[in-house]
Structures are given as C-alpha cells and as structure tokens.
Amino acid sequence: MTLNKTDKTYLRPIYHFTSEKNWINDPNGFSYYKGQYHLFYQYNPLGTSWGNMSWGHAVSDDLLTWIHLPLAMVQDKPYDIGGVFSGSAIELDDKHLIYYTGVGDPQNSGEQKQCGAVSTDGLHYEKIDQNPLLSGLNHQAHNIDFRDPKVWLVGDKLYMAVATKDQKGGKINIYRTEKATPFSGFQWFGTLQNPDMGFMWECPDYFELEGEHIVYFSAMGVGKKLGMDQDHLVYIGRLMNDTLAGTQEVTALSLMDYGTDFYAPQSMVTPDGRRIVIGWLRMAEPFEGCHWTGMMTLPREVTLSEGKIQYSPIVPDTSRMLDIAPMSILEGDKKRHRIYPYSPTKFYDIHITDRIEASLDLVFGDEAVIQVTNSDKQLRLSRKGMDGNATIYTAPVEGATELNLRLLVDRSVVELFINDGTKVISAIAEGLCNVTSFSVTGSEYFDIEVKCL
Ligand code: FRU
Numbered sequence: 291m292t293l294n295k296t297d298k299t300y301l302r303p304i305y306h307f308t309s310e311k312n313w314i315n316d317p318n319g320f321s322y323y324k325g326q327y328h329l330f331y332q333y334n335p336l337g338t339s340w341g342n343m344s345w346g347h348a349v350s351d352d353l354l355t356w357i358h359l360p361l362a363m364v365q366d367k368p369y370d371i372g373g374v375f376s377g378s379a380i381e382l383d384d385k386h387l388i389y390y391t392g393v394g395d396p397q398n399s400g401e402q403k404q405c406g407a408v409s410t411d412g413l414h415y416e417k418i419d420q421n422p423l424l425s426g427l428n429h430q431a432h433n434i435d436f437r438d439p440k441v442w443l444v445g446d447k448l449y450m451a452v453a454t455k456d457q458k459g460g461k462i463n464i465y466r467t468e469k470a471t472p473f474s475g476f477q478w479f480g481t482l483q484n485p486d487m488g489f490m491w492e493c494p495d496y497f498e499l500e501g502e503h504i505v506y507f508s509a510m511g512v513g514k515k516l517g518m519d520q521d522h523l524v525y526i527g528r529l530m531n532d533t534l535a536g537t538q539e540v541t542a543l544s545l546m547d548y549g550t551d552f553y554a555p556q557s558m559v560t561p562d563g564r565r566i567v568i569g570w571l572r573m574a575e576p577f578e579g580c581h582w583t584g585m586m587t588l589p590r591e592v593t594l595s596e597g598k599i600q601y602s603p604i605v606p607d608t609s610r611m612l613d614i615a616p617m618s619i620l621e622g623d624k625k626r627h628r629i630y631p632y633s634p635t636k637f638y639d640i641h642i643t644d645r646i647e648a649s650l651d652l653v654f655g656d657e658a659v660i661q662v663t664n665s666d667k668q669l670r671l672s673r674k675g676m677d678g679n680a681t682i683y684t685a686p687v688e689g690a691t692e693l694n695l696r697l698l699v700d701r702s703v704v705e706l707f708i709n710d711g712t713k714v715i716s717a718i719a720e721g722l723c724n725v726t727s728f729s730v731t732g733s734e735y736f737d738i739e740v741k742c743l
Pocket of ligand 1: 316332343375376391438493553554
C-alpha cells in the first residue's frame with residue numbers, strides 16, 4: 291500500500307490509528323504475540339466505503355506507533371466469500387490463533403459462521419481446514435445474525451462469546467471447549483441478554499476486573515429512541531453471577547463513550563496484566579480530499595476504582611509543556627481566562643482541574659466547544675460535523691465538586707476523559723484543522739497544563 295499523494299495530510303491524526311488508504315471499521319484480533327501488539331481491523335481493500343470485508347493488519351511495540359503489514363485475510367473461501375467479518379485472537383502453544391466470522395454467499399442467505407485461522411510468525415495467516423467451526427443452527431443462536439467471536443482462556447477451557455439475537459432482542463452466547471482442542475467441540479454454555487437493549491448485539495467482550503464481571507457490546511437499534519444521532523451504540527454492564535453458565539441479564543448498563551462515533555471496541559491483556567480497550571471512531575465517508583475513512587481511538591486502560599470503571603488513555607510522552615499565554619482575570623467577575631496558540635498539525639494533551647465553582651468553557655473556535663455547568667451537572671461537547679452542523683454530546687458529571695478533564699486533540703479528532711476517565715466523550719471534528727487558538731475560561735480556581743508534541 292502507498293500513501294495517496296493528493297491526501298490532505300494535516301487531517302490525518304498522528305497517534306490515532308488510520309489505514310494508509312480506504313475504509314476501516316472494527317478493531318479485530320487485538321492481542322500480544324511474539325513480542326508485539328497486533329491490531330487487525332475490518333478493511334475494504336477496494337474503496338473508501340464499507341464492503342469487501344477483509345482483515346487489515348498492523349503491529350506496534352508501544353500501542354501508539356503502528357507498522358502496516360500485508361492483509362492477513364481476504365474473502366476467498368466458500369464459507370467467507372460474503373466477508374471476513376470481525377473476531378479476536380489469542381496466543382496458544384506459541385501460535386497465534388484467530389477466530390472470525392465467515393459470511394457465506396450473500397446470494398444464498400449469507401449465513402454467518404465462526405471460523406479459525408492460524409499463524410506461527412505473526413505475518414502469514416492460514417485459514418484452517420475444519421472451517422466453519424460453529425453455525426447458529428442448533429446452537430441457541432440466530433442462523434444468520436451470529437458473529438464477532440471473542441475468545442479467552444481460563445485454565446484448561448477456551449471460551450467464546452458470540453453476538454446474536456432472538457425474538458426478545460440482542461444477546462451474547464457463550465460457548466466453551468477444551469483448550470487442548472481449540473478449534474472443535476464448542477458447546478453452548480450460557481446466554482447474556484437484556485430485553486430493553488436493541489434488536490441485535492455486535493462485537494461482544496467479557497472480562498473480570500477486581501472480581502467484577504464486565505460485559506460490553508455494540509447494541510443495534512437503541513440510539514434514535516433516545517434522540518441520539520446514531521442508532522447503534524456501545525454499552526458496558528455487569529453480571530451479578532460469578533459464572534457465565536445459564537441465562538442471565540446484563541445489568542448496570544451505561545454508555546461506554548458518550549460520543550456516538552465510538553463503536554465496536556475490543557479489549558486485550560498486556561504482558562504486564564493491564565486490560566486495554568481500543569474502539570473504532572466511525573466516519574460515513576472520507577474527509578474531502580482524503581482517501582482513508584475511519585480511525586481507532588487511542589488505546590485505553592480499563593481499571594476499577596471504588597466500584598467505578600475508569601478509562602485512561604495510553605498517550606505519547608508529550609514532554610513539551612506549553613505555557614506561553616498569561617492568565618488574565620476577566621473584568622467584572624472572578625473568572626480566569628487563557629488563550630493558547632493552536633497548531634492543527636500537532637498533538638495536544640490538555641489537562642484542566644477545577645472545583646466547578648461556576649462553569650468552565652473550552653473553546654476551539656466554533657468547531658469544538660466544551661462546556662461544564664455546575665447547575666445541571668452536565669458536560670457538553672459540541673463538535674461541528676462534515677456537514678457543517680454541530681452535534682452536542684452530553685455526559686453526566688456526577689455530583690462532583692471537583693472536575694478534572696483530560697482532552698487529547700489529534701488533528702481531526704478529540705477524546706475527552708472526564709473525572710479520571712469515569713466518563714469519556716470522543717468525536718471526530720474535521721474543522722479543528724482550521725483553528726489557530728483555543729481558550730479556556732473558568733472559575734478563579736481552575737488550573738491548566740498543556741503539553742504538545
Ligand atoms: C460492527 C460489524 C460487525 C461485523 C463487521 C462487518 O461494526 O457490523 O458486527 O462483524 O462490522 O464489517
């Protein structure tokens with residue numbers, strides 16, 4: 291793959307993963323194998339819109355800078371001729387095992403079945419002869435909508451969560467087999483659902499954190515009812531039982547990211563035991579003058595503190611502190627105001643703390659505006675979209691008397707981590723590339739640190 295010379299390069303984020311060209315969606319096979327992080331992703335080798343689903347592939351030493359590798363898998367078998375859909379990867383016995391959804395011939399119902407592939411070098415991936423491994427038929431699942439296997443190992447067992455649906459709505463089925471036979475013998479083990487959460491669930495994930503049982507999924511058909519600009523949204527919830535066996539409800543559901551570009555996240559565990567999640571930030575089409583569509587979030591470490599899930603972004607060492615703007619007190623009240631020069635070709639890590647005595651405004655022209663008001667305990671991020679219209683995303687700032695915001699701005703995208711990442715809003719905002727300064731206005735107590743690369 292080569293970069294398209296006519297691309298407006300200043301729109302391409304520096305630290306958010308993008309493909310060299312063409313369309314990407316879900317992160318796939320996010321894993322660590324033979325000393326490197328592997329990120330696969332849904333990819334259209336032939337164009338800038340969704341189609342011809344294949345697995346793109348990249349590797350990284352630090353989760354921030356990625357090396358693009360040749361495509362890992364394309365649609366070339368009868369069982370995946372309709373698409374090599376999303377899935378996951380694990381390391382087992384020195385091999386990299388891939389589990390993905392093969393979509394059959396769309397002329398012939400396009401059934402979705404779980405399939406496998408193997409690599410011994412992290413570069414070449416061979417689909418296995420036993421494919422397909424599991425169909426929805428007779429396995430408590432829908433026979434067509436049955437996709438996105440997420441696998442993990444516990445002791446001598448291998449578990450696989452698969453997204454599907456029934457007449458009550460979306461659900462996750464859990465299958466189990468022996469670690470010794472990782473590509474055969476999958477039996478239904480449990481079902482996780484919640485009847486109020488849309489007609490189909492996609493891209494499930496499950497893990498234990500500090501004894502809590504955490505589930506997330508991308509729910510189809512929930513957003514419009516809530517007046518959101520996207521109908522399919524990502525929810526994170528918990529399980530009350532400490533076993534996945536049988537049928538149980540996912541409870542305590544909340545949005546995983548309050549910005550609706552976020553979709554189809556996937557997690558992995560690093561060699562030093564950290565749980566890291568990365569998600570897709572969806573774009574309907576490329577920016578004008580560009581030939582790539584969609585990007586990934588920065589990887590986020592997931593932790594649990596006093597029962598609350600927190601996300602902290604993996605960020606580059608933004609060592610150059612920017613502090614050239616003097617703080618000024620606005621006339622007539624005690625508000626403090628600061629203006630910073632802004633270069634759209636840099637990466638900014640902006641950290642603000644405040645006691646929320648009054649309100650806080652962070653303004654990048656009219657392209658992206660962040661406002662927190664103490665009166666209704668809401669934080670609003672307004673971003674201007676490609677159509678020129680502003681969309682406002684709102685996240686609750688639960689009864690806090692203190693506020694800390696971490697805002698990462700990477701050319702055409704912002705990610706906002708609120709109160710130690712207990713809430714996150716991320717959004718693509720192309721217009722940021724025209725901004726030349728940003729300002730912060732807050733109470734007399736606010737403090738700000740700006741790092742820039
Ligand atoms: C989610 C999704 C998955 C599917 C993939 C196809 O965005 O619809 O359910 O596997 O994308 O590209």
